[in-house]
Amino acid sequence: MTEDGNYYLGVHIADVVHYVRERSVLDKEAMERGNSVYLIDRVIPMLPKELSNGICSLNPNVDRLTLSVFMEIDKKGKVISHKIVEGVINSRQRLVYDDVSNFLENDDEEAKEKLAKVADDLKLMEELCHILYEKRRRRGSIDFEFPETKIILDDKGIPVEIRKEERRIANRIIEEFMLVCNETIAEEFFWAEIPFLYRTHDEPSEEKMETFKKLIHNFGYKLKGQDIHPKELQHLIDDIRGTKEETLISTLMLRSLRKAVYSSEPGIHFGLAAKYYSHFTAPIRRYPDLVIHRIIKTYLKGKLNNKNIKSLEVRLPEIAEHTSMTERRAEEAEREVEDLKKAQYMTRYIGEEFEGIISSLTNFGMFVQLENTIEGLVRFTSMLDDYYHFDEEKYHIIGERTKRIYRLGDTVRIRVIDADVVRRNIDFELV
DSSP: OOTTSOEEEEEEEEOGGGTSOTTSHHHHHHHHHOBOEEOSSOEEOSSOHIIIIIITSOOBTSEEEEEEEEEEEOTTSOEEEEEEEEEEEEBSOOOOHHHHHHHHHHOOHHHHHHTGGGHHHHHHHHHHHHHHHHHHHHHTOOOOOOOEEEEEEOTTSOEEEEEEEOOOHHHHHHHHHHHHHHHHHHHHHHHTTOOOOEEEBOOOOHHHHHHHHHHHHTTTOOOOSSSOOHHHHHHHHHHHTTSTTHHHHHHHHHHHSOOOEEESSOOOBTTTTBSOOOOOSOTTTBHHHHHHHHHHHHHHTTOOOHHHHHHHHHHHHHHHHHHHHHHHHHHHHHHHHHHHHHHHHHGGGTTOEEEEEEEEEOSSEEEEEETTSOEEEEEGGGOTTSOEEEETTTTEEEETTTOOEEOTTOEEEEEEEEEETTTTEEEEEEO
16 A cells, blocks of 8 residues: 555566567467467466466565556556566565465455465455446446356366356456556557557447347347447446346347457457457467567667667557467367367266256257256257247247247256267257
8 A cells, every 4th residue: 555545556477578588489489379378277378388387487485577568547447557667586485376266355364374374465366356347337437247168177187076156356457457458558658659568358249239138138138329338238237137037138138249369559448348449468478468568679779760769650550460260170179169168068967957047049959958958959859849930030949839938037847868979969859
């Protein structure tokens, strides 16, 4: 805390640029890869592990080079001053997410003992985290609450457990600190009128929003106005919190939004309701962050001359387009591996029954999501009690003879009838 009662937050990021020289072989390979890819039990790194797990890892009790951002933040979450510096950090302690969460959420005795030296700091961090989160909420930042999938593999790579993984307070603290740091960096370089890489997220298309409005109308929800502000979507998330349809509507909302991309031109970040946003905090695994660090360091040293600026103006659009592509490629690979492991996991449950919620409707069947996030398809051809078809206007499935209707969010009981690991498909039938 400062003498004025404000928070003083330092975000320290490993100085990867010091070791990865521009246009070196290492730099060219990092650019080609664009980012690290995370495939459940392995990582395809953007940079060698000698950097990521070695000299650029902020291990405790050793000196490490950093690019640091120090921010003075008032009680309302406003950054009232900041500075960016090159520095050396010597970390006091290596923290584990679960230990921090157990201490702050449950006052766990074992965790409290482990964290005794930093306990007061952690409580202050939690306090600031909530302030920053509330500030984002007030301006309309969309905060999706649905959990991620956690896939546990054995030593042979076979999935032995699949479950939901909730975001806990330790994750939220890091998230809020990274967000405020990324915004602060982006705003400074926007006003400095220096060529930069931004993270932009355009407003959703009218067509997709109209479709989304129709879908949520089936659950009794609605959005106000023609032009949708992110605040409206955040209000909807508040309304559905704790309901059985929360995960489903959050997923449909996410699918209705555009994809965030990298851009050499400044633009809004719709999802965060932010005017300026960039990616600064992960130069070891994202090439845009590495490029931003280079620009910042050159600027800090007063070496950003006309020649450098003209070079950046030419190169940044290409880097933005390429790294947006590599990000999509990585996400697709990660999703396909996850689908493969889910199919592999469900092979042991063929013939067994589960309860699930209808998560998607198509003209050939309906997808049902189980409690553990696994999704399977119930094909119309397996629904033998009637001839069913998808009414796109009313967005439900209806039987021709019985007039039986299935809607998004309906709870149904299914039996697992097939799990194809090669095609990454899981098939259900209604019980």
